[in-house]
Amino acid sequence: xxxxxxxxxxxxxxxxxxxxxxxxxxxxxxxxxxxxxxxxxxxxxxxxxxxxxxxxxxxxxxxxxxxxxxxxxxxxxxxxxxxxxxxxxxxxxxxxxxxxxxxxxxxxxxxxxxxxxxxxxxxxxxxxxxxxxxxxxxxxxxxxxxxxxxxxxxxxxxxxxxxxxxxxxxxxxxxxxx
Numbered sequence: 001x002x003x004x005x006x007x008x009x010x011x012x013x014x015x016x017x018x019x020x021x022x023x024x025x026x027x028x029x030x031x032x033x034x035x036x037x038x039x040x041x042x043x044x045x046x047x048x049x050x051x052x053x054x055x056x057x058x059x060x061x062x063x064x065x066x067x068x069x070x071x072x073x074x075x076x077x078x079x080x081x082x083x084x085x086x087x088x089x090x091x092x093x094x095x096x097x098x099x100x101x102x103x104x105x106x107x108x109x110x111x112x113x114x115x116x117x118x119x120x121x122x123x124x125x126x127x128x129x130x131x132x133x134x135x136x137x138x139x140x141x142x143x144x145x146x147x148x149x150x151x152x153x154x155x156x157x158x159x160x161x162x163x164x165x166x167x168x169x170x171x172x173x174x175x176x177x178x
Contacts, residue, residue: 003127004135008033008060009142013052017088018081021051030056034063042066043134046126048074048141057139066137073122076141078109095143102151115144116151 011026011033022030033056042064047057049070057068077098080091086108094106102112110118119140126136149158 001133003130003132005123005126006037006135006137007145007148008056008137008139009145010048010050010052010056010139011059019051019079022055026052026056027059030059031063034060037137038063040064040135043130043136044069045137045139046071046074046122047139048072048076048144050075050079050141053139053141057137060137060139064137071122073118074138074140074144076109076143077112077115077147078106083108102147112147113151116147116149119144119148120152 011022011030013022013026014020037060042060043066045057045061045064045066045068047053047068047070049072053074054068054070060066061068078091078095080086080088083091083094086094098104098106098109098112102116105111105114109115119138123138130136
């Protein structure tokens with residue numbers, strides 16, 4: 001048996017600059033996510049230090065009666081507001097460049113490749129630290145999860161799990177950011 005990781009994207013966040021929380025609809029989403037885990041023997045929850053992830057993790061912890069720890073390696077590759085004076089359009093352009101060119105290191109944050117490697121190293125570390133039958137929930141960000149998947153699995157493997165994975169991710173992120 002091996003460690004099972006559940007990669008959970010935080011609930012719907014406020015559309016504001018900086019370290020924002022989740023919206024009222026996000027609370028409902030977090031509660032629904034929590035209900036899906038309530039009958040599983042969750043070992044622990046590890047969350048990004050950003051508020052939207054921590055709030056989502058708190059709802060899951062209430063239902064699963066699990067402990068939460070934070071790990072900076074679960075932060076997004078970049079967050080709007082990390083770079084002073086950056087407009088939203090500038091942030092989106094930076095994000096899109098990182099998505100198109102996974103080796104591009106933006107003025108703040110990580111390249112997409114670095115972010116994916118960061119999550120991969122955390123998963124390996126936690127798998128060694130916890131017993132093999134552990135079930136660990138990782139509450140993080142959609143971009144980081146995608147960076148990990150894209151840099152760990154081939155496009156063909158991703159398309160088996162979700163047809164047109166890369167195309168749909170890029171289109172969905174761009175539309176949801178607006």
